[in-house]
Amino acid sequence: MNDAGPVxxxxxxxxxxxxxxxxxxxxxxxxxxxxxxWVIIALQKFITFPRARPSVQQPGARTAAGGEEIWxxxxxxxxxxxxxxxxxxxxxxxxxxxxxxxxxxxIQVQSVAPLRDAGIGVLLVEYPGYGRxxxxxxxxxxxxxxxxxxxxxxxxxxxxxxxxIGYGRSLGGGAVAxxxxxxxxxxxxxxxxxxxxxxxVRAKGIPSWLVVxxxxxxxxxxxxxxxxLILHGTQDGTFPVxxxxxxxxxxxxxxLHLQDCGHNDCPPQWELxxxxxxxxxxxxxxxxxxxx
Numbered sequence: 001m002n003d004a005g006p007v008x009x010x011x012x013x014x015x016x017x018x019x020x021x022x023x024x025x026x027x028x029x030x031x032x033x034x035x036x037x038w039v040i041i042a043l044q045k046f047i048t049f050p051r052a053r054p055s056v057q058q059p060g061a062r063t064a065a066g067g068e069e070i071w072x073x074x075x076x077x078x079x080x081x082x083x084x085x086x087x088x089x090x091x092x093x094x095x096x097x098x099x100x101x102x103x104x105x106x107i108q109v110q111s112v113a114p115l116r117d118a119g120i121g122v123l124l125v126e127y128p129g130y131g132r133x134x135x136x137x138x139x140x141x142x143x144x145x146x147x148x149x150x151x152x153x154x155x156x157x158x159x160x161x162x163x164x165i166g167y168g169r170s171l172g173g174g175a176v177a178x179x180x181x182x183x184x185x186x187x188x189x190x191x192x193x194x195x196x197x198x199x200x201v202r203a204k205g206i207p208s209w210l211v212v213x214x215x216x217x218x219x220x221x222x223x224x225x226x227x228x229l230i231l232h233g234t235q236d237g238t239f240p241v242x243x244x245x246x247x248x249x250x251x252x253x254x255x256l257h258l259q260d261c262g263h264n265d266c267p268p269q270w271e272l273x274x275x276x277x278x279x280x281x282x283x284x285x286x287x288x289x290x291x292x
Contacts, residue, residue, distance in 0.1 A: 048171065048197060048213050049127070049137040050102045057131055058106040065109045070123075072148040077128050077135025079145045080105070084112065085158055086121040093163035093186070093283050094121045094153050096179070098146065098172025100192075100264075104131045114270040120283060121159060125149045127175075139178070139213040146179040162186065163282055167273075168193060170239070170263070174215030181220045186282045188224065189273055191231040192263055193217060194239045195246050221251035227280040228254035231269055233261035 062069060062082045070081040082105055086092035095115055099108055105124035112122045127142055128135030135141055154161040166176030166185045173193025180188055194200060198214035221228060228251045232244035241258065248256040255276065259266050277283040 048101060049129070051130060052102050052104045056104050056107060058109075059132070061106050061109040065113070067109065067124075070149075070152065072145060072152065074128060074135065074144045074148055075141060077133065077141065079128050079133040079135065079148075080126045080131065081149055081152075082109070082124040083156075084109065084116055084122040084124065086119050087116050088119045090119075091158060091160045092119055092121050093165060093277070094123055094156075094159045095165045095167050095189075096146065096149060096153065096176065096185075097122055097124045098166075098168040098175040099124075100170030100172055106131065111268055112270075114268075115274075118270075118274055118283075118285070120165075120274075120277075123149055123153055139174075139215055142175050143178045143182070146175055147182060150179060150183045165189065165277065165282060167191075170194075171215075174217050177217040177220040177224075178215065180224050180226075185224075185226060187227045187229070187277060187280060188221075189229045189231070189276070190217070190247065191269075192233060192236060192239060192266065193243075193247070195243050195250075218247055218250045221247055221254065224251065226253065227276070227282075229273065229276045230254055230256045231266070231272075232256070232258055233263060233266045234258050235260065235262045238263040 065084060068083040068085070070083050072079045072081065095112070097105075097108060097112065099105065105126050108124050112124070115122055125146060126133045127137045128145060129137045150164065153159050153164055163186045165187045166180055167189040168174065168176035169191040170193055173190040174197060176185075176188060177190070177193075179185065194215070195218040196214060196216040198216060230244050230247050230251075232239075232241050234241050244256060244258070248254050257269070257272060259269075261267070274283065274285055278285045
């Protein structure tokens with residue numbers, strides 16, 4: 001009988017699955033993923049809705065211009081608006097004004113004076129969380145605010161509800177376009193705006209499920225039946241002029257006017273706006289008070 005000796009120990013063999021190490025690694029990867037998602041969402045919110053500096057606030061501008069302070073209760077927040085009546089005793093058209101991000105209604109008062117002189121009232125609507133308004137800005141809260149503004153204006157005795165016009169610059173273009181999808185606007189004026197915030201975000205490689213604010217302006221214009229005036233700077237580095245051409249193509253009743261300027265330095269084109277409204281039967285330049 002041959003004695004081969006003791007059987008050598010082979011140990012327990014390789015451990016391909018170590019539960020504790022796996023849980024630690026998986027938890028680490030999950031934290032990284034959650035952190036990346038949080039950064040992507042936070043960055044979108046910051047870029048879309050940067051707050052204006054407190055020093056920009058000029059609350060005295062309203063009283064100096066003879067404006068009236070209006071407050072809207074929107075989803076638990078109080079959002080401010082300034083009503084600047086037309087310089088006429090008749091029921092007048094109203095331009096609902098949406099400013100760009102990083103701005104406030106305070107700095108719009110002097111700019112819109114030519115409209116009031118011509119016989120058009122102006123409602124400067126703030127965004128939730130901006131200036132003296134409470135709440136947090138988002139596509140949902142902004143649209144809710146502009147719906148509240150429209151509904152107030154449509155019952156105001158000094159406003160002709162059949163001639164409410166939406167005007168939006170930059171981010172404001174997205175706001176009034178969404179308003180036009182939900183309420184009847186007599187006309188739209190879009191200055192230096194975009195086709196869709198969501199499309200711009202996705203173009204950076206962000207998946208659709210991480211897009212925070214869509215603001216699909218092009219989709220609204222494709223269905224909006226009224227006249228649209230599109231104003232854009234050929235040197236715009238924020239929203240390239242190609243986006244203005246895309247909006248013009250999407251809207252069956254749009255006019256496109258280009259200026260040799262950038263995103264924030266284009267001078268007001270109120271005479272062009274008045275002519276556009278006159279041509280489309282929303283406002284008559286030849287009659288004081290804007291009666292068509």
